[in-house]
Amino acid sequence: MKVGLTGFPGAGKTTVFNALTGLHAERAGSGLNLGVIKVPDARVDALARIYEPRKTTYAEVSFVDFPPARSAPERRTVLDAVTVGQLRDADALVEVVRGFPDLAGAPPTPAADLESFAAELVLADLAVIEKRLERLRKEKGHERERALLERLVPSLETGTPLRTLGLAPEERTLLAGFAFLSLRPLLVVLNVPETAAAAPLPGEVAARARAEGAEAMALSARLEAEIAELEPADRDAFLADLSLNESARARFIRASYALLDLVSFLTVGEDECRAWPIRRGTTAVKAAGKVHSDIERGFIRAEVIAYEDFVRLGSEARCREAGKLRLEGKDYVVQDGDIIHFRFAV
Ligand SMILES: Nc1nc2c(ncn2[C@@H]2O[C@H](COP(=O)(O)OP(=O)(O)O)[C@@H](O)[C@H]2O)c(=O)[nH]1
Numbered sequence: 017m018k019v020g021l022t023g024f025p026g027a028g029k030t031t032v033f034n035a036l037t038g039l040h041a042e043r044a045g046s047g048l049n050l051g052v053i054k055v056p057d058a059r060v061d062a063l064a065r066i067y068e069p070r071k072t073t074y075a076e077v078s079f080v081d082f083p084p085a086r087s088a089p090e091r092r093t094v095l096d097a098v099t100v101g102q103l104r105d106a107d108a109l110v111e112v113v114r115g116f117p118d119l120a121g122a123p124p125t126p127a128a129d130l131e132s133f134a135a136e137l138v139l140a141d142l143a144v145i146e147k148r149l150e151r152l153r154k155e156k157g158h159e160r161e162r163a164l165l166e167r168l169v170p171s172l173e174t175g176t177p178l179r180t181l182g183l184a185p186e187e188r189t190l191l192a193g194f195a196f197l198s199l200r201p202l203l204v205v206l207n208v209p210e211t212a213a214a215a216p217l218p219g220e221v222a223a224r225a226r227a228e229g230a231e232a233m234a235l236s237a238r239l240e241a242e243i244a245e246l247e248p249a250d251r252d253a254f255l256a257d258l259s260l261n262e263s264a265r266a267r268f269i270r271a272s273y274a275l276l277d278l279v280s281f282l283t284v285g286e287d288e289c290r291a292w293p294i295r296r297g298t299t300a301v302k303a304a305g306k307v308h309s310d311i312e313r314g315f316i317r318a319e320v321i322a323y324e325d326f327v328r329l330g331s332e333a334r335c336r337e338a339g340k341l342r343l344e345g346k347d348y349v350v351q352d353g354d355i356i357h358f359r360f361a362v
């Protein structure tokens with residue numbers, strides 16, 4: 017599962033990437049920057065305090081920061097063919113939008129930038145559809161695909177991202193192979209000056225993001241980069257000084273996790289307390305397979321306690337007494353925060 021950072025050059029993508037990963041990727045570098053981030057999870061912290069395990073493991077999300085596109089800067093286009101190909105490979109997109117004056121001192125125009133970037137994604141998708149339709153018109157069959165693609169064209173021509181169309185699951189399945197960019201889940205990150213880090217997201221940006229079917233938040237990449245360099249013990253005082261109750265990094269990572277449609281189930285024990293990322297809707301037997309293929313193959317049942325019940329009652333034994341330990345079968349849909357013991361035989 018991979019989140020791609022995108023947006024216009026100079027919006028601060030590489031600065032955001034470095035602040036998040038704690039890496040020091042070169043801003044002018046020509047390669048892909050790849051980073052893996054642990055997802056902060058207070059539930060894992062609480063369970064680790066109870067079990068004092070040898071190992072504590074958080075869920076992880078991968079981020080990729082792309083090199084600047086080769087196209088002419090005066091066109092302000094970012095999506096040359098190479099970049100489009102790279103973006104299609106990401107499961108979700110984070111669009112970094114400039115919220116600070118540029119090097120020449122020009123004030124930020126985030127709502128307009130959002131609109132023109134959305135148009136780029138839409139055009140890239142339209143080009144793919146038109147090429148495919150040209151082929152389909154010469155061939156027999158593929159009626160459903162053709163009808164669906166033809167129905168999408170007018171929306172794209174008016175600049176409407178595919179993610180706003182409320183496509184049915186079977187339609188999404190039909191389209192999955194195209195990896196349409198305007199259908200990818202999108203999180204808009206307004207990169208604001210340090211002095212605006214505690215301010216709410218401007219209304220026009222929020223409205224624009226909503227119109228594109230995107231989530232949105234503000235953060236100051238520069239400030240986050242400074243926070244990342246601090247000793248953990250100094251961070252809280254630093255954040256309090258700025259009237260921030262949490263670093264935007266944690267909010268950002270959680271938002272990215274949700275964007276990927278991931279939820280976590282938890283495993284506990286003296287060896288390890290761990291959060292496991294799974295797609296929302298994953299069944300117990302498939303979740304077992306994340307832990308080990310033997311557990312999936314020999315699956316007998318899942319013993320499940322909801323995290324909230326566990327912390328309220330304080331122990332597995334009390335959960336059992338209170339009837340809060342459930343026995344679930346293969347097809348049980350695992351919920352975010354389920355603490356699971358898998359029973360299996362090989
Ligand atoms: N004032 C200010 N400048 C920033 C901020 N974030 C990035 N920059 C500057 O904007 C320029 C482009 O940043 P970079 O991260 O390379 O953008 P990218 O092209 O989107 O990867 C650099 O000169 C950064 O120092 C910010 O939060 N505030």
Ligand SMILES: [Mg+2]
Pocket residue numbers: 029030031043082083084
């Ligand atoms: Mg960059």
